[in-house]
Every structure is written in structure tokens, then in C-alpha cells.
Amino acid sequence: MILFLPGFFLFIVIFCIFVRIYLSWPTRWCRSEKCLIGKTAVITGANTGLGYETALDFAKRGAKVILACRNPQRAKEACQKIIEETDNPNISTKIVDFSSFYSVRAFARELTQTEDRLDILVNNAGIAFADDTKSLDGHDLTMQVNYYSHFLLTHLLIELMRKSGDPSRIVNVSSIIASHCLRFHLDNLDEFRGYMKTYEHSKLCLNMFTKELAKRLETTNITAYSLHPGAIKTEIMRQTKGMVKTLFQLIVALFYKSVKEGIQTIIYCSMEKNIEQFSGCHFDNCRKVADYWKARNLEVCSKLWKITEDIVNLQETEKIRL
Numbered sequence: 472m473i474l475f476l477p478g479f480f481l482f483i484v485i486f487c488i489f490v491r492i493y494l495s496w497p498t499r500w501c502r503s504e505k506c507l508i509g510k511t512a513v514i515t516g517a518n519t520g521l522g523y524e525t526a527l528d529f530a531k532r533g534a535k536v537i538l539a540c541r542n543p544q545r546a547k548e549a550c551q552k553i554i555e556e557t558d559n560p561n562i563s564t565k566i567v568d569f570s571s572f573y574s575v576r577a578f579a580r581e582l583t584q585t586e587d588r589l590d591i592l593v594n595n596a597g598i599a600f601a602d603d604t605k606s607l608d609g610h611d612l613t614m615q616v617n618y619y620s621h622f623l624l625t626h627l628l629i630e631l632m633r634k635s636g637d638p639s640r641i642v643n644v645s646s647i648i649a650s651h652c653l654r655f656h657l658d659n660l661d662e663f664r665g666y667m668k669t670y671e672h673s674k675l676c677l678n679m680f681t682k683e684l685a686k687r688l689e690t691t692n693i694t695a696y697s698l699h700p701g702a703i704k705t706e707i708m709r710q711t712k713g714m715v716k717t718l719f720q721l722i723v724a725l726f727y728k729s730v731k732e733g734i735q736t737i738i739y740c741s742m743e744k745n746i747e748q749f750s751g752c753h754f755d756n757c758r759k760v761a762d763y764w765k766a767r768n769l770e771v772c773s774k775l776w777k778i779t780e781d782i783v784n785l786q787e788t789e790k791i792r793l
């Protein structure tokens with residue numbers, strides 16, 4: 472036993488070092504020096520984590536940035552911090568709760584009334600590991616926040632993006648976890664399948680949405696991308712409890728990458744030159760990668776689109792036609 476213990480600890484230490492190197496070694500940095508003066512960006516869930524850091528990056532480049540957040544106090548604090556750090560006064564907040572279609576519609580209405588252009592929409596807000604909770608509209612909470620509401624928001628903002636006439640981009644922050652979703656079916660999207668499986672589903676839907684969206688926007692100046700940001704130290708695990716929380720905190724502290732590393736692919740998809748030809752594709756670590764198996768089936772993507780149109784109750788005039 473005495474001889475066994477040091478060997479065991481040595482094994483754990485070596486294992487941890489390998490995993491750490493594996494997770495952090497290949498980070499590719501987006502080298503784009505694009506100036507965003509005159510451009511407008513909306514980032515959902517921008518008061519913390521990846522959304523906040525993305526907003527900070529856009530603000531440094533001179534963009535007008537609208538932080539779309541649900542908590543007024545957290546939104547205000549984030550906005551003030553960004554203005555102080557960047558000296559860019561064109562940063563503002565708008566309140567939206569993605570667990571309510573009413574709130575999404577009110578947010579989009581206000582935005583289209585106050586803005587005359589939208590160049591970058593980053594659909595970033597998300598929750599993971601939520602219980603079997605229903606949204607205000609009676610849908611699975613994770614599905615509504617991560618997928619349905621962003622599907623709706625994108626539809627409601629397309630006209631504003633078209634209006635500016637310049638090329639604009641939609642960036643959907645997905646997750647590699649979508650690749651674990653092996654038993655995807657369209658029958659009951661709102662079925663709670665366990666906190667991990669439901670999260671997988673919501674992110675796979677986001678990838679499939681991106682594919683179909685790109686197809687429907689082919690004749691426009693608007694392109695769309697989905698991406699995995701990496702395993703990043705943020706508050707995304709906040710819903711976990713007890714031992715699971717402690718375990719996750721340990722894993723995150725030991726192995727996850729910094730938020731600055733995490734936004735690289737978001738920045739890449741938002742502004743890198745010459746990626747328009749890859750509209751609809753999935754990105755990881757600042758490069759195009761093969762999409763997850765189900766998202767490659769265009770027929771399923773198109774069926775999902777139609778089902779989601781009904782779920783979010785899209786009006787005929789709001790639909791993006793092929």
C-alpha cells in the first residue's frame with residue numbers, strides 16, 4: 472500500500488499534465504486587425520464570460536456594441552467596465568430574457584426602432600446543466616434559451632442586417648458537446664433528456680439552424696457560422712450543485728482555457744477575411760472543421776427549421792424564404 476500510493480499520485484500528476492497540455496496547447500489566435508468603426512454589433516449574454524470578452528474586443532476596435540442581457544444591474548456594470556477600459560462611449564445595454572419569446576420580440580422591436588444597421592450578431596447567451604424546468608412559454612428551458620429564442624431573434628433582426636447593405640455576419644456560439652448527441656430525433660424537441668443530453672440537443676439544433684440559415688441567405692450579403700469556443704473558464708457550470716459542482720470546479724481550474732483564448736474563434740467568425748464562402752460551416756480553434764454528423768443531413772436541418780418556425784410562432788412576414 473505504501474509503495475502503491477506514490478505511484479498512484481505520480482500517475483494522476485502525469486495524467487493531469489497531459490490533459491492540460493492537450494487542452495491548451497493548440498490554441499490558435501485570431502490575428503485580424505479589422506477596425507469596426509461605423510459598425511454595429513449585438514452580443515447576447517454579454518455581461519460575463521465569453522459574451523463580455525467579445526464585447527470588450529469589439530469595443531476596442533471601435534464598434535458600436537449593444538450588450539443584450541437579462542439582468543439590468545449586471546448589464547450596467549459590464550457596460551461601465553467596457554467604456555472605462557476602452558474609452559469607447561458607444562457601448563449600451565438592452566434587456567432581454569431568452570426564456571421568454573415576448574421579451575425577445577420586445578427587444579428586437581426596440582432595436583429595429585433605434586438602430587439603422589446591424590453588422591454582427593453574436594448569439595452567445597446560453598445555459599448548461601439546467602434541471603427539468605419549463606420556460607415562461609412552456610418549453611424546455613435549455614432548448615428555449617440556447618436555441619428557440621436565438622432562432623426567433625435572428626429572424627426578427629434579419630431585415631435590420633439587410634438594411635445596411637454591407638456584408639454582415641451571424642455567429643452562433645455552439646459547443647463540441649453537440650457531437651455527443653447520437654440519438655437526435657425531431658419528434659419531441661421539448662422532452663427533457665437529462666441535463667447533459669438536453670444541452671447537447673440544444674447545441675446540435677444551433678448547428679443545424681446555422682446550416683439551413685446559410686442556405687436561405689445565399690442570395691444576400693449575410694453569412695452565418697457556428698462554432699465551438701473551447702473548454703473555457705466561465706460561469707457556465709453555475710447550475711451544478713453539491714459534489715458535481717466541486718468536481719467541475721476542480722476540472723475547470725486545472726484544465727480549462729482562459730476567456731481570452733475562448734473568444735478567438737468568435738472573433739474569427741465575426742470578422743476574418745474571406746470566410747464568406749464557408750457560410751453555414753462549423754468552426755473550432757479558428758478554422759473550419761467538419762460539422763457534427765446530424766448537422767450534415769440537410770433534410771433533417773430543413774425539417775427542424777419548419778418545426779421551430781411553429782414553436783416560436785413566426786408570422787408569415789417574418790419567415791426567411793428559400
Ligand SMILES: NC(=O)c1ccc[n+]([C@@H]2O[C@H](COP(=O)([O-])OP(=O)(O)OC[C@H]3O[C@@H](n4cnc5c(N)ncnc54)[C@H](OP(=O)(O)O)[C@@H]3O)[C@@H](O)[C@H]2O)c1
Nearest residue numbers: 516520521541568569570595596597646702703705706707
Ligand atoms: N465555457 C465553456 O467551456 C463553453 C464551451 C462550449 C460552449 N460554450 C457556450 O458559450 C456561450 C457563453 O457561455 P459562457 O461560457 O460565457 O457562460 P456564462 O459565463 O455562464 O455566460 C452565459 C451568458 O448567458 C446569459 N444568459 C443565460 N440565460 C439567459 C437568459 N434567459 N436570458 C438572457 N441571457 C441569459 C448569462 O446572463 P446572466 O449572467 O444574467 O446569467 C450570461 O451573460 C454559451 O452559449 C455556452 O453554451 C461555453
